[in-house]
Amino acid sequence: MLELAGIQVEALASNVDEDALRDGLRAEGVTARNLADALAEAKAVRMSGRIGQAMVLGADQILALEDGTMLDKPSDPAEAKLHLQKLSGKKHKLFSAAVIAEQGSPVWRHVDIATLTMRSLSDSFIDEYVASEWDNIRYCVGCYEIEGRGVQLFSNIVGSQFTIMGLPMLHLLDYLRIRGLLPS
Structure with missing residues (x-):
């Protein structure tokens, strides 16, 4: 997304043990919002401490049901279903x-x-969707890519498409302009 927006980036793995951090914070009762923030911070701070002067961006996304239950990325097609x-x-x-x-x-x-409202899906639709889209959705927390066929799953969406895709892009671009790193 950043490169498509004209931002030069170098993607590096932070090597943060996300599963352990996520599990520990969930055990403490951290909200989905604060969990996403903590994971993004851990990635940014860890990498920033290693590479010195560079500006480092860390990002993360958490999905929460209305009752607060959080879903992780599916481990296999059965879990995606x-x-x-x-x-x-x-x-x-x-x-x-x-x-x-x-x-x-x-x-x-x-x-x-x-906030996304998923339409009611039949079991046969879910089976066909996961079978045909598994390679695209296996790393997606909600089992969909909104920029692709996943848009068919929804009856209503409130919020930025960039947020759904995993990055609060408009706010990030504003900050880069404030810092003088992008023209205003």
């Missing part, structure tokens, strides 16, 4: 967090929220 059955006919929220760190400390953060 279960997730879609849970989401079918209901609203859920996506919390997309971004944190910028410099020299090992966070200097900017934003968490954006999108």
Whole structure:
């Protein structure tokens, strides 16, 4: 997304143990919003501490059902089907967090929220959808790519498409302009 917006980036793995951090924070009762923020910060700070002067962006996204239950990325097609059955006919929220760190400390953060209402899906639709889209959705927390066939799953969406895709892009671009890194 950043490259398509004309931003030069270098993608690097932070090597944060996201599963352990996520599990620990969930055990403490952290909300979905704060979990997304904490994971984004951990990635940005860890990498920023390693590479010195560069501005480092960390991002993460958490999906929460109306009752607060959080879903993770599906481990296999069977779990993807279960997730879609849970989401079918209901609203859920996506919390997309971004944190910028410099020299090992966070200097900017934003968490954006999108609320999505999934239409009621038949089991046969879910089976066909997961079979044909698995390669595209296997790393998607909601089992959909809104920029592709996943848009067919919804009856209503409130929020930015960028947020749904995993990054509060408009807020990030504003910050880069404030810092003088993009023309205004």
